[in-house]
Amino acid sequence: MDGVSSTEIALMFAVGTGAILLLVTAIVLFVVFYQKKMLQEQIHRQELETAYQRKMLLATLESQENERSRISKELHDGVGVMIQSVLTNVQALGDRVEADVRHDITEAVTHTHQTLREISFDLMPASLERFGLIHALKELCTRLGKRGSVRLVYTGDDSLSDVSGEQQVLLYRIAQEAVNNAWRHSQATEITVEVSQSQGQLTLRVSDNGRGIPPEVQKQSSGLGLFNLRTRAEVLGATLEFTHLQPSGTGVHVQLATHG
Amino acid sequence: MMGMNPNLVHAFYGMLELIFVFFIYQRLFNNRPRTAVVIVVLVFLLTAAVLNLLIGQGTNINSYSFTAQAFIYSVLAVVYFFYLLQHPPVVMIQRFPPFWFNVGVMVYFSGNLILFTLTHYLVHQLKNDLMIYWTFHNVLFLFGTGFMCLSLWMEYRLQKSR
Incomplete structure (x- = not known):
């Protein structure tokens, strides 16, 4: 080879x-x-x-x-x-x-x-800037309660810690939007606003005994009200949930991590 | 019989393979270039292969045709990899069946490029009996086909999951 x-x-x-x-x-x-x-x-x-x-x-x-x-x-x-x-x-x-x-x-x-x-x-509300979220929410409930037949109640903590002014304003706007939605569209007779804080978690809950939000409206989020709620929660870095309450009504549930 | 291609099937298979591979890659490149362009290139290459069969290497192994084809397929495979990088079809490229088909093409044809290039020299100058040639060719064929089978199996799984 x-x-x-x-x-x-x-x-x-x-x-x-x-x-x-x-x-x-x-x-x-x-x-x-x-x-x-x-x-x-x-x-x-x-x-x-x-x-x-x-x-x-x-x-x-x-x-x-x-x-x-x-x-x-x-x-x-x-x-x-x-x-x-x-x-x-x-x-x-x-x-x-x-x-x-x-x-x-x-x-x-x-x-x-x-x-x-x-x-x-x-x-x-001047009270939001001067005295903070809790005071402003209580005032919101009192003022709106006087305007019509819906009973508005604030239940929850009386003070907050480790929540910045900006966060308080955003939380107030979420509560205000949720209360206004319930007030205008839910035909509720009672609306409850609750703020509680424990183990580094702040919880804001707005619940009513009205007719509830239809699931398709929740998914579409086409309404400006729901869009505003979602946008503010997103900016806040909080979770936002809508729950259907028994026997009737809607719960808007916001959870925000704080360091307190 | 040394260096002979007794039944000519291999030469014709090479031509058929050329048509299949070109149209498969045309589909993989999202129907580019246009079919007319692919046909013109195919006609040119098939004519060259037929001429090589008739008046060139004849009944010997048509190594010139196979070398040209292996080179073209290797280039196509490299270009397709860059095409995949530019237009990633899925998040994990290794889960895309054509990726493994392309690996198979690249392994088999680029691996055989040296063998095809040296076939003529091996037969006519070294008077070798081609045992070594076929050994290497078949090992590469196993790898190449293995990757192509993997691609088919992945495609089958994908279709089934839909």
């Missing part, structure tokens, strides 16, 4: 084929690991994007709350004082105006003042 033995040929083929197979293995491993790396980078990018979106949402909500607070104070301390002064002037008119007319004007101005105070409170 011209000086080349079978063993040498076999060795030559073995080396050549082995080298190519090694190259193939390297290519396959490269593809698998590179794809894995690409996937990890993609997940990392998505996480960054989600965090950025959350930050943007938080900034939007913060500026919204600041604006609400500003308008609320403007209404309460500016326009409210002016209306109060109009009322004083009307009462000071005395006999110069007929009693019926004075009474009508006084009633209209008082009604306007009351409405203004309610709008101001809905925009941003």
Whole structure:
């Protein structure tokens, strides 16, 4: 065989084929690991994007709350004082105006003042900034309880720890939205608001004895009210659950991890 | 009989394989390039293979055709891997059946590239009886087919789970 033995040929083929197979293995491993790396980078990018979106949402909500607070104070301390002064002037008119007319004007101005105070409170309760979430929720229950036939009750802790001002505002908005939803749509006769804190977990529960939210509405979350609840819970980093209560009613359950 | 290809089946099988592999890859590349382009390339390659059979290597092992085919399939396999990286079809690429089909193609054809290239030299210069050639070829064939079977089995499992 011209000086080349079978063993040498076999060795030559073995080396050549082995080298190519090694190259193939390297290519396959490269593809698998590179794809894995690409996937990890993609997940990392998505996480960054989600965090950025959350930050943007938080900034939007913060500026919204600041604006609400500003308008609320403007209404309460500016326009409210002016209306109060109009009322004083009307009462000071005395006999110069007929009693019926004075009474009508006084009633209209008082009604306007009351409405203004309610709008101001809905925009941003002063008690939330001054005394915190619990006080504001109690005030919400009292105020809404006076407006109609629905009984509103606050049950739960009297103080909170390790909950920042921003978190308290977001929790208040969730409770306010849930109470308003129950108030407007559930035909409930009683709404209960409860805040409790134990073992580093804060729980906010708003429950009513109304007709409940149909499951398809819960899933769609097309309503602005439910969307707002979900968005705020997401920004807060809290879990939000809707439960159907027995015999009737809905429970909105928010759970937030705190360090207290 | 040394270096002869007695029944010519192997040569015709190579041509049929060319058609199958080209159309399989056309499907894998999401029907690109267009069928007309694939047919033109196939006609060109098949004509070359037929000419090699008729006036070239004849009834000997048609190693020139097989070398060209093995080279083309190896390039196709490498390009398909990069295509998979650019358009990942699933989260875990190793759970995608065509990935293993491609591994099979790459192992068998790129592994055999050296064998096919050296066949003519082996037969005519070294007067070797091709025992070594067939040994290596068949081992690579086992690996290649094994990966292709794995791909088929994965596809079967996937279809079953749907």
